[in-house]
Amino acid sequence: MTDLTARTELAPATAVAGPARAPRPRQGRGLGRSLIKHLLLIIASLVMIYPVIWMLVSSFRPTDVIFRSPGLWVNDLVIENYTEGWNALGTPFTSYLVNSAIIVIGAIAGNLFSCSLAAYAFARLQFRLKTLWFSIMLVTIMLPIHVVLVPQYILFNQLGWVNTFIPLILPKFLATDAFFVFLMVQFIRGIPRELDEAARIDGCGHWQIFWKMMIPLMVPALATTAIFTFIWTWSEFFTSLIYLTDPEKYTVPLALRSFLDSTSGSNWGAMFAMSIVSLIPIFLAFLFGQRYLVKGIATTGGK
C-alpha cells in the first residue's frame, strides 16, 4: 500500500514536468463508450423504477387484470380501486392519513427543537464532560433499538400511553434521533465563529445568539432534518406496530398492512391504490427536498 501511496503523491510532479505522454482517447472511442454507458444506465433506471410505475398503472386496473398484465397499457381505466380501498377497512382512509400527519408533524417539531439545541451546545459551548457526552451521543446512533424497546414499552404502558401517539412523538422532543444532532453539529461547525463573537460583543447572550443568529443560518440543515424526519416517520412501522393496537389509531403503514388480514390479501386493486396514496407524500417530499437530502447525507456520510 505504501509504495502506491508514494506513487500517487509523486504523480503530480511528473505531470507538471513532462508533456502529455498518454494521448487522449480518440473522439470516436469516447463516443462509443459513452453510448454504452448511457445504454447501461437507462436499462438500470428502467429496471429500478418499473415496479413502481407498474404499481401506479395497476392501481387503475381491476384486480383480475392486474394478474394478467405485465405491461403498462390500460384499456379501460377504473377508479373503483381508490373509492373502494378508501373505505375497505373499518375507518375511512382519511383518518389513517390524519393520524400519520399528526405523528409526522409532532416528530418534525420535536426533532427541530431538541436536536438544534443539543447541536448548538456541542458545536459552540464549552462545558464540563462535553467530550464524554458527545461520544455517548455518537454511540447511541449505532445502538440497536431492540435493547431499549421492552423497558420503554413497559414504561409507556404504565403511564397509560399505549394506544396514544405520545410514545411516537415524545422521544423526538428529547433528541433521541441523535443522527440529526450530529448532522447539525457538522453544519454549525461550518459557520464562522467570528459571527458568534461579533454578536457576543454586541451584548447577545447564548440564547439570543442561538435563536436570532444560528437558527436563521441553519435553515439548510433544519430543512434536511425536516425532510428526512418526514420520510422516515411517514414510513415508520415497527414502533407504531407495538404502540398502536386500536384500529382507530392506526397510521397509514399499519392500515396498509391490515389489508392483508381484512381482505385476506386478495384485493390487490384496492391495496395498490392505497399504497400509491401512501407513497405520494414521500414522492413529493423527495421531489422538492432532494437537494437537501443529497447535501445532508453527503456531509454526514449518511445513515
Add this chain to the structure above:
Amino acid sequence: MSVISELSHIKTDHPRSAEERRARRKAAGRDNKAGYLFLLPWLIGLFVITIGPLIASLYLSFTEYSLIEAPVWNGLDNYIRMLDDARLHNSLKVTFIYVVVSVPLQLGLALAIAILLDRGMRGLAFYRSVFYLPSMLGASVAIALLWRQIFGTDGLVNQILRVFGLDATTGWISDPRYALSTIILLHVWTFGSPMVIFLAGLRQIPSMYHEAASMDGAGRWHRFRHITLPLLSPIIFFNLVLQMINAFQSFTQAFVVSNGTGGPSDSTMFYSLYLYQRGFGEFEMGYAAAMAWLLVVIVGALTAINFYASKYWVFYDD
C-alpha cells in the same frame, strides 16, 4: 466527516502538557450553565429513553416477566434457553445470510453506479434521482406489499417470464428456497442512498490524481484500484459498518412479506421478527430482553471485527 472518523478523532485529541490540561479545564467550564441548559432535552432523553431502559432490559433479561405479574428472577434461565432454541438459531442464520449477502451486494452496486456517473455527464441529475428514489420508498409497507405481488405465483416477475415463453410457476415468496432472496433483492434495490454518499466522496478526489496517473500510462482499472479505491475506503468502511448494523435489525420488509409469520417454514424469520414474536406476541418480555442483549453483543462484536479488519484495507489520507 462521518460519525466513525469523528469517534476516532475524539480518542486522539488529548492535551499534551499539564499546563495545557489546566487551561483546557478552565475553558471547558466557561459555559457550564448554558451548555447543560441547551443539552437538557437530550440529557433527559438519554437517561429516561435510553440509559434507563438499557439497564432495565439487562435486569429483565434475568427474569421471567409477562407484563401482568411482577418480574420473577430466574438467573441465567433465559440465556440457557437460548442455547437450545432451534428457532432462535435459525433466525440468527437467516439474519446472517441476509446481512452477509445483501450489504456487500448493495454497496457494490452503489459503488459501481456511482463510478459510472461521471462528473458533469449528460443526464446526471436524472439518473441520480431515479436511483435514489427507491431508497426513500424501500422502507415503506407499500413497497413490501408490492414485493408480495411481484414475487407471487402469478406476480409480475412470473408474468414477464411467461412473456418470454418460460413456464414460470414458482411462487418466489411461498417457496422457502427463494423467499429470503426476494427480501435481499429489496434491500439491494435501495442502493441509491449509499450511491449518493459515494458520489459525494468521488467528487472529493482531486482530478489531478487521475490525470497524472493516466499520463503515467495507468489504465482505467489501475486508476480505480490504486487511486479511487484507497481514497474512498474510509467512506466505504463507514457505510459497511452502518449498513451492517441496520441490516441486522431489519424488520418491516420481512414482517410484511411474510405477513408477520417469518414463513414459509421460518425462511424469512429475521432475528428482530422472532424477538417481536416472543416479546409482543407471547409476552415473554424477559426472554425478549435477553434476546435483545444477545443482539447488542453480536452487533458490537461485528462492529469491533469491522474496525479491526479496517486497519488492513482502509486508507486515511491525513
